[in-house]
Amino acid sequence: MTGPLEGPDAPDAPDALNALDLAGRAVTVAGLGVSGISAARALARLGAAVTVVDGGDGDTQRARADALAADGITARLGDGDTLPPGTELVVTSPGWRPDSPLFAAAAAAGAPVWGDVELAWRLRGTPGASGAPWLAVTGTNGKTTTVRMLAAILDAAGLRTAAVGNIGTPIVEVVLSGQPYDVLAVELSSYQLHWAPSLRAHSAAVLNLAPDHLDWHGSMAAYAADKGRIYTGNEVACVYNTADPATEELVREADVVEGCRAVGFTLGPPGPSELGVVEDLLVDRAFVAKRQQQAQELAQIADIAPGGGPAAPPAPHTIANALAAAALARAFGVPATAVRDGLRAFTPDAHRIARVAEIGGVTYIDDSKATNPHAAQASLAAYDPVVWIAGGLAKGATFDELVAHAAGRLRGVVLIGAERHLIREALQRHAPGIPVVDVDRTDDAAMTVAVRAAAGLARPGDTVLLAPACASMDMFAHYGRRGEAFAEAVRAGLPA
Incomplete structure (x- = not known):
């Protein structure tokens, strides 16, 4: 038996365990999802004795457990609360709540808890691992788009x-892949940041802050604090949103490397140490020699992937994402021409401001990925007039601010999902004159009914926008399937 894990777990000494030999250690991995399986296999390859625990015991979990058994990994199903005897380290999947009994048992046993991001960061110094610097992105909304733009x-x-983290390939796999990466574009959720105290990025951005996942974090203050971890130890730039003072406050509170700069992005003309927009240009006044007097053109707005089809300009939040990505790239020394060329090459993700069709002068937009009010508000701000399809699982969110901001743009609203009544009540308070259709069904035909109702409310020149402001799992396997159902229903109405 090896001795106890050595080295501090506190964030003020992040590199002490990077080259730790995990051979022979008893490690428990919490969760049989993608990141949990990736972490378990990586740990097993490093010689750890790995047990994966998961509260589920269905066909999916059993199939995954059988696959892991071939790698010498034990899986314990149906009990995610009990710590296996002798555990020296717990590596958790992002979604496991901090108050889970498993973690209380780990604390009692003196076993540290790392997230998959923490594991990846600490393994950067092991032989054959990629020690490439990280350019990191978090925020309530826009993370995936920004990271893909950055990549x-x-x-x-x-x-x-590579674009990694809360997107694409699990970050542990990338770090241990043996590939000679120059730099990684890393998307980080608040869950991942909570469990990654040792992370030290080259540069990082917080795009925005709005209430989300408060059932997990316990409060807005705790949620913001976990987001703010991304700035700790930054070397070159802490990128923030000038339109969101909470992000700048996180920069002010951050403990960074001496010489690290605060760099803002804005949809207006930039001041010194900012990136922004002048007429139809994205410009940089942060990473130029004489930023008090000069600016560098980076790209035209037209270079950014459009938000509603080839003739439509990008939505304001898409421009903001492009500026944040450009700021991180410029912090890494990327030339202006690469910003332009990268934005031209970028292809938006499916179900994020995706134009489905135009029928009878009405444009249909799929933004199923708008799974919280903040994302839906940004989406609604890009179109006018709008017939809005919304609803699903609220995750503890409220909708008064969203409806109050959007009321002047709404032609009508079609409500779907288990907690649609919360949006309906907000509409009654802040937009009582707006026509509302309530789809009181959750079967496979519900989206077709919703799209037909929206088409009946729309006029030529309007946009029918699926921006649910809610999670999808009450009716669909995930937000992608919800967007697919919307697109299928729209295309079913196209002329033969």
Whole structure:
């Protein structure tokens, strides 16, 4: 038996355990999802004795457990609360709540708890692992788009990179892949940041802050604090949103490397140490020699992937995402031409401001990925007039601010999902004159009914927008399937 894990777990000494030999250690992995399976296999390859625990015991979990058994990994199903005897380290999947009994048992046993991101960060110093610097992105909304834009810009600069973290390939796999990456574009959720106290990014951005996942974090203050962890130890730039003072406050509170700068992004003309917009140009006044007097053109707004089809301009929040991505790339020394070329090459994700069709002069937009009020508000702000399809699982969110902001743009509203009454009540308070159709069904035909109702409310020149402001799991397997159902229903109404 090896001795206890050595080295501090506190964030003020992040590198002490990077090259830790895990061979022979008893490690428990919490969760049989994608990140849990990735962590378990990586730990097993490093010689750890791995047990995966999961509260589920269905066909999916059993199939995954059988696959892990071939790698010598034990899985314990149906009990995610009990700590296996002898556990020296717990590696958790992002979604496991901090108050889970498993973690209380780990604390009692003196076993540290790491997230998959923490594991990846600490393994960067092991032989064969990628020690490439990280450019990190978090925020309530826009993370995936920004990280994909950032990766496209880095690629256009000729750098070997990958979009990782809360997106694409699990970050542990990338770090241990043996590939000679120059830099990684890393999306981080508040869950992942909570369990990653040792993370030290080259540069990082918090795009925005709005209430989300408060059932997990316990309060808005705790949620913001976990988001703010991304700035700790930044070396070159802490990128923030000038339109969201909470993000700037996180920068002010951050403990960074001496010389690290605060860099803002804005949809208006930028001041010194900011990136922004002048007429139809994205410009940089942060990473230029004489930022008090000069600016560098980076790209045209037209270079950004459009938000509603080839003739439509990008939505304001898409422009903001592009500026944040550009700021991180410029912090890494990327030339202006690569920003332009990367934004031109970028392809938006499915179900994020995706134009489905135009029928009878009405445009149909799929933004199923708008799973909280903040995301839906940004989406609604891009269109006018709008017939809005909304509803689902609220996750503890409220909708008064969203409805109050959007009321002047709404032609009508179609409500779906288990907690649609919360949006209906907000509409009654803040937009009582807006026509509302309530779809009181959750079967496979519900989205078809909703789209037909929306088409009946819309007029030529309007946009029918699926931006639910809610999670999808009450009716669909995930937000992607919800968006697919919307697109299928729209296309069913196209002329033969």
